[in-house]
Amino acid sequence: MKxxxxxxxxxxxxxxxxxxxxxxxxxxxxxxxxxxxxxAIGNPLAIVxxxxxxxxxxxxxxxxxxxxxxxYVASYNHETKEWKGPxxxxxxxxxxxxxxxxxxxxGKPTILMDDLGYIHVFFxxxxxxxxxxxxxxxxxxxxRNIHAVxxxxxxxxxxxxxxxxxxxxxxxxxxxxxxxxxxxxxRHGAHRSDWxxxxxxxxxxxxxxxxxxxxxxxxxxxxxxDSWYAWVEKGINDEIIIGYDYHxxxxxxxxxxxxxxxxxxxxxxYMTFDTKNDEWHNIKGEQLPLPITREVxxxxxxxxxxxxxxxxxxxxxxxxxxxxxxxxxxGKDIGMKTGGPKQTTHIRWDGHNWLANDAVDLKSVSxxxxxxxxxxxxxxxxxSFILESKEGKEAVISYWNSSDAGxxxxxxxxxxxxxxxxxxxxxxxxxxxxxxxxxxxxKQKGKANRKVYLVGxxxxxxxxxxxxxx
Numbered sequence: 001m002k003x004x005x006x007x008x009x010x011x012x013x014x015x016x017x018x019x020x021x022x023x024x025x026x027x028x029x030x031x032x033x034x035x036x037x038x039x040a041i042g043n044p045l046a047i048v049x050x051x052x053x054x055x056x057x058x059x060x061x062x063x064x065x066x067x068x069x070x071x072y073v074a075s076y077n078h079e080t081k082e083w084k085g086p087x088x089x090x091x092x093x094x095x096x097x098x099x100x101x102x103x104x105x106x107g108k109p110t111i112l113m114d115d116l117g118y119i120h121v122f123f124x125x126x127x128x129x130x131x132x133x134x135x136x137x138x139x140x141x142x143x144r145n146i147h148a149v150x151x152x153x154x155x156x157x158x159x160x161x162x163x164x165x166x167x168x169x170x171x172x173x174x175x176x177x178x179x180x181x182x183x184x185x186x187r188h189g190a191h192r193s194d195w196x197x198x199x200x201x202x203x204x205x206x207x208x209x210x211x212x213x214x215x216x217x218x219x220x221x222x223x224x225x226d227s228w229y230a231w232v233e234k235g236i237n238d239e240i241i242i243g244y245d246y247h248x249x250x251x252x253x254x255x256x257x258x259x260x261x262x263x264x265x266x267x268x269x270y271m272t273f274d275t276k277n278d279e280w281h282n283i284k285g286e287q288l289p290l291p292i293t294r295e296v297x298x299x300x301x302x303x304x305x306x307x308x309x310x311x312x313x314x315x316x317x318x319x320x321x322x323x324x325x326x327x328x329x330x331g332k333d334i335g336m337k338t339g340g341p342k343q344t345t346h347i348r349w350d351g352h353n354w355l356a357n358d359a360v361d362l363k364s365v366s367x368x369x370x371x372x373x374x375x376x377x378x379x380x381x382x383x384s385f386i387l388e389s390k391e392g393k394e395a396v397i398s399y400w401n402s403s404d405a406g407x408x409x410x411x412x413x414x415x416x417x418x419x420x421x422x423x424x425x426x427x428x429x430x431x432x433x434x435x436x437x438x439x440x441x442x443k444q445k446g447k448a449n450r451k452v453y454l455v456g457x458x459x460x461x462x463x464x465x466x467x468x469x470x
Contacts, residue, residue, distance in 0.1 A: 047315060061113070068095035229312075241316055314372075327373065434458075
């Protein structure tokens, strides 16, 4: 008997095509790129403003400084491979004055998700302006510190501004504790200002008054003011850990070779904040008086004296023994306004002493170029940095791994490489997806806009070019 073959229905054909991996929404002409946005400006990302990215329930949320220095937020769903945004999360007071040719760069967004799923950003400040009145904890410069939050949980498409924090802040850093309390840390003004924190117990809808924890004050031995740069992170249970360095804020035309105000910074310090008992301690458990002065910092919290070498502070994390590891960038003063290039260095507490290792990338010292990065402590002896560095004219972001507690590092897998470029990078996304470790922006000379990438162990995450635009 002859077998009769019936024609397939249109529905059956469509199902067959879908099962074969075809989709009517995409064509063979669709072009993918390895960046998710191309409208960032200036130095759109930094390690100090953090978190810049968060991971929750299969979605990575990322932020950066976009057009007119406004904050932008995008998201990536790791299961569906879907990008959303970027959406403008607020309006910065910076970037709107046509008479200012320079981009300020201090108002980059910091992002946090509260326990109800609302996403917060803090942005736009570099100390406030004269129209805002007198700064009670320091001096002023530009911009206005702003707090905005999504109108709906997990939905980054619409935002509203909240009146919760002083206008004078910059370098925002946000920490959420296990009980849902939120702590916002920042410098309360321009260079000559205290560092403070504010606490919220209602998911960021209100904040208590600022509390100073690092004191700025006039020196009587040189023409300068004590100042600081700090980096904070949640530690174990109710503890917050803080790494910081000291900034010599010279008067105009004072200082070495009459350079006046420079980025001269020294040393590495460490302390902890017991939020349950409202106490601050050094590594030996001694209670510290607030706010910390230079004298107390040098006597009680010094992890590394860098002498005449200059620093640029990095991050701090704990190992499984609860011992802190610090990253700081150290270099010689070669007479530049910034002193000179600085190389990322690893410091750790072994339970008895602070131990400082050589630079992570030793070639960066001999060739005298900058490196920056953050790190993961896999065990007390296994430390991995994600470091941006140079190889000739190429800018590379790669792993640098140590199995001997930071005594030596070897280069590992690369995440991304570009020619004739430099990188702006964030800290590592805490407890993030392996495919989304860090947000990075490519800086090319002569190009105003920056491409922004979400990179991980498999390299940058791609996106349809048509979703981005020009």
